[in-house]
Amino acid sequence: MVFVQLIDYHTDRPEEVDRLLSTWITSSTGVRAARRTRVCRDRHESTHYIEIIEFDSREDAAAxxxxxETRAVHAAFAPLCTDGPRFIDLDVQRDERL
Structure with missing residues (x-):
């Protein structure tokens, strides 16, 4: 079953967060289990972001x-968040392209 993790955070340093994501993508090539990521900014609150990461399974997400590489980037990422990142784990129940 497809598994999605949301990382909900606030930052006033989005360029630094983006550089960290690029660092992680490069450093984890060939070993990461994530298959897609999307970073979204809230149109109504400019410091609010949600990253959507897709995995083939919960087990892949845990691995x-x-x-x-993930631990190192997370250690640098968390201090860039004004209220700490919040992780939301979701099992996809239905997925249709519309």
Missing amino acids: NSNLP
Whole structure:
């Protein structure tokens, strides 16, 4: 079953967060389990962001979280968030292209 993780956070340093994501993408090539990521900014609150990460399964997401590359980037990412990141784990129940 497809698994989606949302990372809900606020930052006034989005360029630094974006650089960290690029660093993670490069450093985790060939070992990461994530298959897609989307970073979205709230149109009504300019410091509010949600990253949507897709995995093939919850187990893949857990393995991805345990990668040294993921841990290193998370350690640098969390201090850039004004209220700390909040993780929301979702099992996809229905998925249709419209």
